[in-house]
Amino acid sequence: MTRISTSVTGLLGIDLPIVQAGMSWASSSSALPVAVSNAGGLGVVAAGPMRLPDLARVLTEVAAGTPRPWAVNLPLYRAGVDEVIELVLRHRPPVLIASQGGPRRYLERFHGIGTRCLHVVAGVPHALKAAAAGVDGLVVVGAEAGGHPPPAMVTTSVLVRAVAAAVPSTPVIASGGIADGAGLAAVLALGAGAAQFGTRFLASTEASVHPAYKEAVVAAGVDGTRTVGHGLGVIRALDNDFTARMLALEESGAEEDSRRKAFQAATLRDAALHGEVAEGKLEAGQSAGLVDSVLPAADIVARIVREYRAARAGLPPIT
Structure with missing residues (x-):
């Protein structure tokens, strides 16, 4: 199997520095994580919206479906998170990716069963705190990302470089605005050890979302997303009637209750x-x-690898 060796692949025991983002509903099932892990990357189950019985079933399916490392993504703000943590511990995932809370809440227990713990951060101060707490690696999310971008809206290229320089001994996974092998090559050059791909895997046959959602992703242009919900929990989403209505309310200065x-x-x-x-x-x-x-x-994983090779080969030599 093809290998691209980095700090992250060595840490996680994967062949390729390709991480599939934990996406609510899209990877709240086993098909996508199993496919990505079997292809050499890191498949990730999105535990955020899942009921406990469904999560237990999916974790069992993933463990049976791949001999390769896989991960669970857990937002620490979700309701009943302590019960979720206990359930996930029983399934002994090779990797945990946690967000929206402090790592000390889970770190000791997961390290105790041999799980590698990655923490999602959106700025240098948070990265420093998470690294000091003892996480094994960081997922650094830039403004281009779908879902919940960082509050300061710093781009991935700037934020990844800043975090990599601030915590040079902690492996970094770059996330936001990366869809192909050229993007992977770019973030590795910035100091990351892997890239996290969300939207690219959203448009996969295994993603468990409606075909119309996938078609909307494919049809979108690079200027086809909007950030809405300012002051309410900003999200980046494809432009549609909902985002247009939210933007109109925000631009008109509507009261918070209406928004x-x-x-x-x-x-x-x-x-x-x-x-x-x-x-x-x-x-x-x-x-x-x-x-x-x-x-x-x-096929997406294989295509990213081909594009990565082409991007590297296309760089001009030093003379």
Whole structure:
């Protein structure tokens, strides 16, 4: 099997520095994580929206479906998180990716069973704190990312470089705006040890979202996303009737209550499960404009590797 050796592949025991983002609903099932891990990357189960019985079933399926390392993504703010942590511990995932909370809440218990622990950060101060707490690696999310971008809206290229310089002994995974092998080569040059791909794997055959959602990703341009929900929990989503309405409310200075009602009336669940592409929250990153087709996850991994080789070969030599 092809290998690209980096600090992250060595840490996690994977062949390729390709991490599939934990995406609510899209990877809240076993098919996508299993396919990515079997292709040499790191497949990630999104535990955020899952009920405990469903999560237990999916973790069992993933463990049975691949002999390779895989991960669970856990937002620490979700309801009943302590019960979720206990369930995940029983399934002994090779890797945990946690976000939206402090690492000390989980670190000792997962290290105790041999799990590698990665923490999602959106700035240098958070990276320094997480590294000092003893996490094994960091996922650094830039402004281009779909879902919840960093509050300061610093781009991936700047933020990854800043974090890599601030914590040089901690492996870094870059996330946000990366959809192909050229993007992988770019973030490795910035000091990351891997790239996390979200929107690219959202448009995969194994992603468990409605076909209309995937088609909307493929149809989007690089300027086809909007950030909305300012003051309410900003998200980046594909431009649709929902984002247009939110932008109009925000630009007109509407009261928070009106904005909150409009924001909460739309859901990611409706978009993902029911194909509500006009009024749902079609969370996706700016890299949607670089996605041109829905492909099997293994083909996406192979394509990223080919593009990475081409990007490296195309760099001018030093003379």
